[in-house]
Amino acid sequence: MNGDNDMKLYLKPGSCAMAVHIALEEAELTYEIEKVDLAAKKTERGEDYLAISPNGYVPALVLDDGEVMTEAAAILLYIANLAPEAELAPAPGSKAYFELLSQLVFISTELHKNFSPFFKPNSGDTWRGIAQKNLETRLSLMNERLTSNDYVMGERFSVADAYLFTVLSWAQVVDISLDAWPHLQRFVARIAERDSVQRAMQAEGLK
Ligand SMILES: N[C@@H](CCC(=O)N[C@@H](CS)C(=O)NCC(=O)O)C(=O)O
Structure with missing residues (x-):
């Protein structure tokens, strides 16, 4: 079930955003996805993607507090830290x-x-x-x-x-x-x- 405050991953199928998608699945977190037309900078639901993520590329992850996180490497570490039980990263700081x-x-x-x-x-x-x-x-x-x-x-x-x-x-x-x-x-x-x-x-x- 996806509620209003779940995370949302903006992606293009098969792009680098798929790494984040895989990590979200590994972490068993609740999230939804929305595809982005990167040429038109429009989301599948017709929103202006540049208003969501001004860099215009994927991935962008909308966090449960509404903030938007970008850059695959940072998002991947964020997900690992959000779900320590999934052990997707070594102990932070080690x-x-x-x-x-x-x-x-x-x-x-x-x-x-x-x-x-x-x-x-x-x-x-x-x-x-x-x-x-x-x-x-x-x-x-x-x-x-x-x-x-x-x-x-x-x-x-x-x-x-x-x-x-x-x-x-x-x-x-x-x-x-x-x-x-x-x-x-x-x-x-x-x-x-x-x-x-x-x-x-x-x-x-x-x-
Ligand atoms: N520095 C970004 C690069 C992301 C990136 O290269 N995204 C590609 C897909 S793999 C993209 O959206 N390209 C479309 C564009 O640059 O307009 C990251 O590491 O997340």
Whole structure:
């Protein structure tokens, strides 16, 4: 049941907002979603999205007090802190917590943003070429990290896995092969099986 004061996630199906959607499912929090037409900056219900989130991109999470939180990495940590029983992050303030932050920033700035030009029709060969090279070195680093661990943070699922899964799922969409990185391929297959991921993808109309 969704009431007036539940959180609301603004998203575009399959976008980086899906990481937040997966985390909300993992945390078993009560929330609703609304899709955004990013070109028109209109929500599904016809609201002006720029009035809700002036940066104009997703994700944006409306909190139960009505405040709007943006930036995927921050929202993911917020959700982890809201539902400590779900253990989606190490104890706040611990060294491991900052290692999680480090991984979230890496996924955001080094992986996510290097996929961006492949979604922009006018990005051009130069930007795409640089991004492709960046992705190769950074995907290799993440592949290495997952050699002996099932999850970004080791043996336990965290919000970083929701984000990494979402970003890696774009490889197929933009025709970037992950064949050179078998641990990443196995990671994607493993995370895709989680109920939270299945539910989020279903709700976004991706299944
Ligand atoms: N810095 C933002 C970037 C979010 C972002 O890149 N969102 C994309 C979808 S994955 C988007 O909404 N793009 C549309 C636009 O920039 O107009 C974050 O980390 O949350």
